[in-house]
Amino acid sequence: MGVFVCGRCDAVLTRPVERVALPVRARQTYGHDLLPALMESGTYAVDPEPSGPPWRPWREIGAEEAAARGVFAPVTALSFGEPGAVVVAPGDTRGTVLIPERCDGYCIGLDGRSGPNLACAHCGSAVATRVDDCSYWQAVWFVPDAVRRVPGEGPEQGVADWAALAREYQGAAPIESNGGWSARWEAAVGAALAHLLAVSAGARVALPDGVMADTFGRALDMLFPPGPTRKRAVLAGPGLPPAAADIAVVPRHPRTGEVWQPPGTAAAVPLEADVWLSMALPRVQLPVPVTGGMPEGVFRDDPLPPYPLRLFTPDRWVFLDTLARLPAVREPWLREIHDRFLDHPYGSPF
Known part of the structure; x- marks a missing residue:
């Protein structure tokens, strides 16, 4: 287990979390309803690709440069920000406050369009972007160079075979x-x-x-x-x-x-x-709980x-x-x- 701390003042910014694979739905947008948290509580994942600004459109990149980035067909734009953003469930954050002037969104929440919107409550450094608008999986994305991981309390779960x-x-x-x-x-x-x-x-x-x-x-x-x-x-x-x-x-x-x-x-x-x-x-599974002598395999309708x-x-x-x-x-x-x-x-x- 580990916790993430502010890279400037070492204030704790998360509960103890353990690393899992980044879900393929991490960048998915879906409908116009509120989606649940992207990450299970107590876990974090790392995005290996660059994220955030600056963005460059495909016409400025070209096939050769894109292929070096592992992209082999045209996309609307590619991020040339820092790789390694860390994502956690919003409920797993600690010691952060919203940056009011960056709390823009499309509909009924925050979509991160103005950049990092969470600051370290201790020193005021911008450390993460909270996303919870409709159509997005709710998540907090820590800026790669704004935080670091340190050992935390709690045993590591073994990797299930x-x-x-x-x-x-x-x-x-x-x-x-x-x-x-x-x-x-x-x-x-x-x-x-x-x-x-x-x-x-x-x-x-x-x-x-x-x-x-x-x-x-x-x-x-x-x-x-x-x-x-x-x-x-x-x-x-x-x-x-x-x-x-x-x-x-x-x-x-x-x-x-x-x-x-x-x-x-x-x-x-x-x-x-x-x-x-x-x-x-x-x-x-049985659709409703039962007690008594209902035989295995018999279902209520x-x-x-x-x-x-x-x-x-x-x-x-x-x-x-x-x-x-x-x-x-x-x-x-x-x-x-x-x-x-x-x-x-x-x-x-x-």
């Missing part, structure tokens, strides 16, 4: 209480879809019936021209029996970011662990399980952002898909 991941970690519910698909599912599938396209090498992909067809199927049908399927994709990972396939959709470890490697020659497509767990190893109000749609911007950072996007067929999405930002490609 893959078998423990399958047993102990909780999957993310696919449907929200209002009947909409989960934003984290749409982000996770959007990122995985980009990887799936890259390893398909342009061949149509067959999916098993069920949740994979429901989440990936329509998008693949729209992206590929009609024709025979030449590759097969399945869910694979800890706790699942081996299955022969060309492509394996596998979990990305929530702590380390490591991607589970399938045996054999199947190409691995990473999927966020909480979504993978719900797809691959759903845990059926109230309330009904949630069902989505619309067809599933992967997050297009997470898809595009991930695709632009895969070297395979330089292949003409995949670049055409990328550019088609980028050139029509307000359509509904899925």
Whole structure:
């Protein structure tokens, strides 16, 4: 465990937190509702890419300089700020105060448009940006060179191995209480879809019936021209029996970011662990608590399980952002898909 302290005066700015992988939804914007906290309480993540101003548009960067940054297709703009921003849940901060003149937002909260809006309460240094406006995951992003990590109280949790991941970690519910698909599912599938396209090498992909067809199927049908399927994709990972396939959709470890490697020659497509767990190893629970002698496997019929109000749609911007950072996007067929999405930002490609 560790805490983050002010780089100027050493005042404590967070509770003890431990490092986990940065979620793929970290830069996602979604609808016009309040989203929950990006990070679980007691955790932090580090963004390896530059963030914040100055920003440079694509026309000023060029393909060669962008490729050196790990971006292989046009994007609207790239940050040339400092890499290494640290993100925590808003409730995990300590000893910070708002900077009133920087508390701008689009709708009903702060979106960070004016730069760091949190200062160290002890010395007044600008140390972080709180984001809690509608459409954004609520988070506090610490400026990389304004804070430093020091040891904190509390034991480090051991990194769960893959078998423990399958047993102990909780999957993310696919449907929200209002009947909409989960934003984290749409982000996770959007990122995985980009990887799936890259390893398909342009061949149509067959999916098993069920949740994979429901989440990936329509998008693949729209992206590929009609024709025979030449590759097969399945869910694979800890706790699942081996299955022969060309492509394996596998979990990305929530702590380390490591991607589970399938045996054999199947190409691995990473999927966020909480979504993978719900797809691959759903845990059926009684909808209401019961006591007494109700036999195992017998369910009450109230309330009904949630069902989505619309067809599933992967997050297009997470898809595009991930695709632009895969070297395979330089292949003409995949670049055409990328550019088609980028050139029509307000359509509904899925």
